[in-house]
Amino acid sequence: MIDFELTEAQQNIKEFLHWFAKNKMRPISLQADKEGDVPREFLTDVMGLGISSGDVFLGEAEAGEVVRDDQGRSQKARISMIASEELAWGDPALIISFPGPGLGAPPVKILGTPEQKKRFFEIFKDKSEPRWGAYALTExxxxxxxxAISTTAVKNGDHYILNGRKCFIxxxxxxSWIVVFATVDPKLGRDGHRVFVVEKGxxxxxxxxxxxxxxxRASETAELIFEECRVAIENLLGGEEYYEVKAKEGFKAAMKTFDATRPIVGAMAVGIARASYEIVKDWAKENNLFTSLLPRFRGLRDSLNYMEREIDAARLLCWRAAWMIDEELPNSKEAAMAKVYAAQVVANVTSKAIEIMGVHGCLWENLVEKLYRDxxxxxxxxxxxxxxRIIISRRIFESM
Ligand SMILES: Cc1cc2nc3c(=O)[nH]c(=O)nc-3n(C[C@H](O)[C@H](O)[C@H](O)COP(=O)(O)OP(=O)(O)OC[C@H]3O[C@@H](n4cnc5c(N)ncnc54)[C@H](O)[C@@H]3O)c2cc1C
Known part of the structure; x- marks a missing residue:
């Protein structure tokens, strides 16, 4: 049965991450946005505390072990819900800039051989300098x-030669390395997909x-170019034999990654919505708007109860999708529902926050203005x- 009560350990993690978000992220949020970069000292703080991107988080979990509660149940996805909301509340651009394997982690875990997992995750144990992984599907x-990807991978001896472009990565x-989706033959569609890890240099x-x-704006979004790029066969995730048996596994890995990451993205949206809601509530209080004699009180009351209700609903959808991951249940529909709903909620909540604050909400010095853009x-x-929406309808029709 679904139980969303936090264990003592989960509550401690939440409190610690909230402290970090409030004291280390919020103070640099606006400046990092203006400069379009993340301060080096911040990255050092993140690494020093053992926080990492990817399947956020605490240290060793990165390498693929499953964190379990005292009754032996996985709580990895649950923790990623807590972490994603709290840290996005701190700053949504900084959270996606945390050093670590990032979105590159799930495909390595899903497809990688034990040797590949060890090789690609090991580098993140060295905290002497920030290191990132990345995930390159979009073209x-x-x-x-x-x-429809058209980045090609042509076998040449003990290498594959990659040609193509990826964007918005x-x-x-x-x-330090990027998981790159390429095709051995565009005519094969999904069956032609192969997944490589391309190392910097x-x-x-x-x-x-x-x-x-x-x-x-503080997060890096890059175009990547592959021109006669020679990638060793050892960097083909899962190895060649794997795709001979399971031709569709490359494409499936991309989709499975999304089932794991969409609830996380949803939880981040919840964190941004909650941040905007709290800011506007404090602002209304400071400006004495909570008095029922004011003509605008009724509108304010309606907006605030809408925000609270919708934020809760979005969080519950995300947590259900994450609970299914911890229970090892298929969750494509629920992950899509969580993501689409949370994205709508954050759009409405940030818009209403600005509506309530009027021009104050549009000023660069106001965090709500930045959250509206983020x-x-x-x-x-x-x-x-x-x-x-297409994924959800497809699942509905499949079940009829
Ligand atoms: C900040 C940022 C970070 C990103 N990071 C990464 C990353 O790390 N790795 C990565 O691989 N990609 C990344 N992306 C890319 C992102 O995943 C794509 O932008 C996204 O998948 C949409 O693709 P598109 O922008 O080409 O839009 P398109 O696919 O061209 O869509 C344009 C519009 O058409 C609609 N549309 C398209 N097809 C249909 C359809 N069949 N039915 C109905 N409507 C449809 C879309 O919903 C959208 O509204 C990032 C993007 C951004 C902005």
Whole structure:
């Protein structure tokens, strides 16, 4: 049975992460946004505390072990819900800039051989300098339609030669390695997909443009270029035999990654919505708007109860999708529902927050203005809102 009560250990994690978000993230949030970069000292703080991106988090869990509660149940996805909400409450651009394997972690865990997992995750144990992993699926001609990727991988002796371009890749230019989806034959569609880990410095691989964005400005979003890039066979995730038996596994790994990460993205949206809600509540209190004699009181009351209700509903959807991961249940529909709902909620809540504050909410010095810009992408990355709706309807029709 679903039980969302936090254990004592989970409550401690939540409190610690809230402290970190409040004291280490919030104070640099606006400045990092203006500069479009993350201060080096912040990255050092993140590493010093043993926090990591990827399957957020605490230290060794990165390498693929499952964190369990005292009754032996996995609580990894539950912890990632707590962490994602608290840290996105702190700052949504900084959380996705945390050093660690990031979105690259799930495909390595899903497809990688034991040797590959060890090799690619080991580098994150060294905390002497920040290191990132990245996940490169999107291309100029293949966003929502991931099956249409055209980056090619042609076998040549004990290497594959990659040619193509990836775009909008989070932490792509600074990553130590990138999980790259390519095709051995575009005519094969999904069956042709192969998943490689391309390491920084591989000949023929270089980062291109770093995007200037409306929101999440402190995070790095990069174009990646592969020109006659020679990738050793040892970097093909799962090895060649794997794809001979299970041709569709490359594409499936991309989709499984989303089932794991969409509840996380949803929980981040909840964190942003909660941050905006709290800011506007405090502002209304400071400006004595909670007096029923004011003509605007009724509108304020309606907006605040809408925000509280919707934030709770979005959180519950995310936590259910995460609970299914910990229970090892298929969760594509629930992950899509959580993501699409939370993205709508954060859009509405940040918009209402600005509505309540009027022009004050539009000032650069006001965090709500930044959160309004940051939230937009939550309905775009990890599959747009329309794509989530298609996934949900497909599952409904399948079950009829
Ligand atoms: C900040 C940021 C970070 C990102 N990080 C990464 C990353 O790390 N790795 C990575 O691989 N990608 C990343 N992306 C890319 C992101 O996943 C894509 O932008 C997303 O998948 C949408 O693709 P697209 O932008 O090409 O839009 P398109 O697919 O061109 O869609 C445009 C519009 O058409 C709609 N649409 C498309 N197909 C359909 C359909 N069949 N039915 C109905 N409507 C449809 C979409 O919903 C959307 O509204 C990132 C993007 C951003 C903005």
């Amino acid at each position: 100029p001609g293949a966003g929502s339609d991931a099956a 989070t932490n792509g230019a600074r990553a 591989t000949p023929g691989f270089y980062p291109g443009r770093i995007e200037e964005k409306m929101g999440l 939230q937009k992408v939550y309905d775009i990355f990890e599959g747009t809102g329309q794509i989530q």
